[in-house]
Amino acid sequence: MSFETIPQTLPMARRDRMAVLARSNAGSLQDLWALLGLKPGCTPLRGPESGLVMLRGRVGSSGEAFNVGEATVTRASVKLDNGTVGHAIALGRDREKARLCALIDALCQDVDTAARIDAELIVPIKCELDDADEKRRRQTAATRVDFFTMVRGEDR
């Protein structure tokens, strides 16, 4: 599992995909995965295992880093029969989700498979997450104060 064995093509896309997978709802993820009908052979390299990550903030929001507190996190690494390695890490303690996300990450190292998985699994999940964000933004916006001034006194 050395650095060299990981294909470094499209790291940004890989990172974006991993971000979507990490935030995905385990139920929707399982459903969309089942619809893909992929049955790749693979072996676990590490985990799935749960542990802690110490969350950091910045003093005053932009100063030096400080430790706020810990969060549970679960990670997994798998190796496909063709030798490709995939990784996953997400907040929470869902081991099955971490294992599946690592498997998807490994499969997406192949460009053609990645295109199919992105279209049929990643994009639908991302749309769902973005919609939820947009709804929350709009609900917050509805609580925005619109100040207005009132003219008072006898003078006209």
Next chain:
Amino acid sequence: MYVAVKGGEAAIDNAHRLLADRRRGDRDVPALTLDQIAEQLALGVDRVMSEGSLYDRRLAALAIKQARGDLIEAIFLLRAYRTTLPRFGYSEPVDTGAMLVERRISACYKDLPGGQLLGPTFDYTHRLLDEVLDGDPAVDVGLQRTDAQEPATHIADILGAEGLIEEDAPAAASEPGDINQTPMEFPLSRATRLQALSRGDEGFLLALGYSTQRGYARSHPFAGEIRIGEVDVELFVPELGFAVPVGRVQLTECQMVNQFKGSAKVPPQFTRGYGLVFGQSERKAMAVALCDRALRAEELGEEVVAPPQDQEFVISHCDNVQATGFVEHLKLPHYVDFQAELGLVRNMRAEHEAMSGSEAREAAE
């Protein structure tokens, strides 16, 4: 000589069985689910995550259920649980400026960019009990406003442009202290104090913050900005060579703005107290920010005259797990200690009587 006394085993077993029975309560009432606790007692869950110093909503809900709603007991359970897990690493510092804001208010500027976003607040409610909630009434969903909104700018960026407010100290090259890994040694850096305050007891910090407003370590605070919302957490993964977003956490951030008369080096300006805590915990974040500012007294050349400015006093006593451990240990058997003290008091009384007896004789003579 040390004599161990046994015999409590059966009583303890039965007490724990009785605890489980009382925790469940009337069997005709449906058992609480963790989803119900996490969804409908969300702010209690937030407090347990914050003071338990472990962000995991479901575990905090479980702890509250197991502790029968005793939040300090629930916090204790969460702290104990976290010691069973390995530490995978440190996240990249979160960017609260990029927060998906659910509430953001400023008491300093009426018309700041992004506006005053009230969010789901108790403020402006009349604090009248709502008997409708005794049932399960249908509840309307939140309204949505669809016109384009500008991003919510940090207050510090506004005042900072005029040089009227202190800038954040630049990022240090060294790693910040971590009280979960190394014992505390005073004096603590501001970064380490903020970690301790972030998991400190809300009630204790609230009382100390209140005392600064009433005149102990006067600091003339304004709520410069309070924001609540979710931020992305990123973790560097060595196997990949880049930081991966691993999900989001909800945080509350408070920037207190405080008057500062200046020193030989610095002209008069506003200084800031800062608070960052897990979940939606506005009162706690404000209290942390007040205490953070008070604890900077020495750094800012202010006279240390009150408890909130004394870091050993504040930090050593703000942890409710430590506090409850030491206070509650008093109920454990101290039979031998007490026997020893009993003997001592008897001896002292005998000496006292002998002394006063001889004084009385002397007076009579």
